[in-house]
Amino acid sequence: MSFIVRFRNGAPALRGVRSYASVSSSNPAALHLRTGQSFVGKSFGAPVSLFGETVFSTSITSYTESMTDPSYRGQILVFTTPLIGNYGVPENEAPFNSEDVGVVLESKGIQCSAIIVQDLAERFSHYTAMESLDAWCKRYNVPGITGVDTRAITRLLRDHGTTLGRVAVGPDAALSSPADHEYWDPTTENLVAQVSTREPYTLNPTGSVNIAVLDFGTKANILRSLVRRDAAVTVLPWNYDFNNVRDYFDGLFLTNGPGDPGQCMEAAMNVRKTMKEWNKPVFGICMGHQIIGIAAGMNAYRMRFGNRGHNQPVLALASSGSITAGRVYVTSQNHQYALELTDPFPEGWEPFFINCNDSSVEGIKSTVESGKRIWGVQFHPESAGGPLDTIEMFTDFVNECKAVKASLARTQSVSSAPKFTARSPIIATA
Numbered sequence: 001m002s003f004i005v006r007f008r009n010g011a012p013a014l015r016g017v018r019s020y021a022s023v024s025s026s027n028p029a030a031l032h033l034r035t036g037q038s039f040v041g042k043s044f045g046a047p048v049s050l051f052g053e054t055v056f057s058t059s060i061t062s063y064t065e066s067m068t069d070p071s072y073r074g075q076i077l078v079f080t081t082p083l084i085g086n087y088g089v090p091e092n093e094a095p096f097n098s099e100d101v102g103v104v105l106e107s108k109g110i111q112c113s114a115i116i117v118q119d120l121a122e123r124f125s126h127y128t129a130m131e132s133l134d135a136w137c138k139r140y141n142v143p144g145i146t147g148v149d150t151r152a153i154t155r156l157l158r159d160h161g162t163t164l165g166r167v168a169v170g171p172d173a174a175l176s177s178p179a180d181h182e183y184w185d186p187t188t189e190n191l192v193a194q195v196s197t198r199e200p201y202t203l204n205p206t207g208s209v210n211i212a213v214l215d216f217g218t219k220a221n222i223l224r225s226l227v228r229r230d231a232a233v234t235v236l237p238w239n240y241d242f243n244n245v246r247d248y249f250d251g252l253f254l255t256n257g258p259g260d261p262g263q264c265m266e267a268a269m270n271v272r273k274t275m276k277e278w279n280k281p282v283f284g285i286c287m288g289h290q291i292i293g294i295a296a297g298m299n300a301y302r303m304r305f306g307n308r309g310h311n312q313p314v315l316a317l318a319s320s321g322s323i324t325a326g327r328v329y330v331t332s333q334n335h336q337y338a339l340e341l342t343d344p345f346p347e348g349w350e351p352f353f354i355n356c357n358d359s360s361v362e363g364i365k366s367t368v369e370s371g372k373r374i375w376g377v378q379f380h381p382e383s384a385g386g387p388l389d390t391i392e393m394f395t396d397f398v399n400e401c402k403a404v405k406a407s408l409a410r411t412q413s414v415s416s417a418p419k420f421t422a423r424s425p426i427i428a429t430a
């Protein structure tokens with residue numbers, strides 16, 4: 001069934017509502033866990049067998065955003081919401097212009113290794129839907145399993161902690177669970193190096209402040225959130241030494257990213273130098289927050305099952321910009337590691353947020369006395385998907401960058417400042 005939908009201004013929508021059956025597979029598929037349990041269901045998506053780290057997400061919507069989030073790289077993603085796929089998958093390409101970053105979702109393709117759902121929607125319906133979840137997974141060679149008890153899997157992961165898994169499809173599904181040593185652990189690899197940009201690039205070069213982004217595997221909505229606040233955004237590879245070009249920038253942003261932050265010590269050491277010698281604003285999200293913490297001398301540890309979902313409450317312990325101490329914000333999260341809460345906190349730092357469920361550190365900030373302007377948050381203020389309770393933290397950061405730029409312009413001779421053309425100097429030094 002298909003019919004034309006019109007927007008309020010009368011223009012026809014690009015696509016009609018689609019709603020039709022999408023799966024006809026009766027191919028068996030099994031999820032084996034390293035802890036010894038196996039779950040047998042039906043295959044959808046690509047008929048591919050693979051290993052990965054098995055994690056669960058409690059998000060009830062935005063499977064398309066979660067699956068394209070590069071932080072899920074190497075992971076077999078179990079959705080606790082029983083029905084997945086009912087609104088299909090939208091067209092992902094957007095025009096590359098100053099208002100957007102080239103994609104509608106969080107990156108160009110599917111990033112997680114596989115997905116596990118209780119009940120794959122065989123009919124989908126949404127005005128932006130271009131294809132079914134099944135067809136999208138096939139196109140990106142990503143396997144899925146439907147018809148398994150995701151509640152049982154989640155309870156196991158919650159009790160045993162995140163564990164390694166194998167998705168076995170077709171004839172492989174009949175094979176017994178692999179031996180312990182056969183399981184592949186993605187966190188032993190530098191996953192960040194696989195998803196970070198290879199070449200620096202600039203978005204919105206005429207923006208009012210120059211912000212450098214260290215790309216550990218950025219979600220597109222982080223870049224959009226900066227561009228929409230009129231920042232010129234230069235995205236650098238994760239191990240690029242920002243110290244070589246820092247004079248050209250008004251602020252530094254560190255993105256989210258997959259895997260163990262311990263794999264990114266090279267970046268943490270560069271950031272340590274930046275934080276010591278540079279007094280402009282620095283803001284990090286998730287992996288970026290962990291890198292800031294490590295650079296400040298804190299420890300990152302592996303949590304039992306991490307936090308993945310769009311309903312994580314965090315309590316603000318300090319006020320800063322749009323954030324008020326004592327308030328609880330509901331946040332979007334996807335992480336396995338966290339910074340250790342120590343008493344005392346390293347000198348010059350204070351906890352910014354704490355998780356209301358498990359008391360893990362959800363944010364850190366430099367103290368006012370330190371004279372620095374550095375913030376890190378474990379959650380995702382940019383959402384996509386999830387609540388926008390903390391979205392104004394991007395406004396706070398861009399405003400800080402503008403204020404620092406303005407105060408330096410007053411004290412320095414602007415004409416003698418180095419002229420930076422958005423693209424070429426960065427590429428030349430890459």
Ligand SMILES: NC(=O)CC[C@H](N)C(=O)O
Binds near residue numbers: 071259260261334335
């Ligand atoms: N979303 C992220 O940036 C995740 C950070 C890190 N890979 C973790 O799992 O904790």
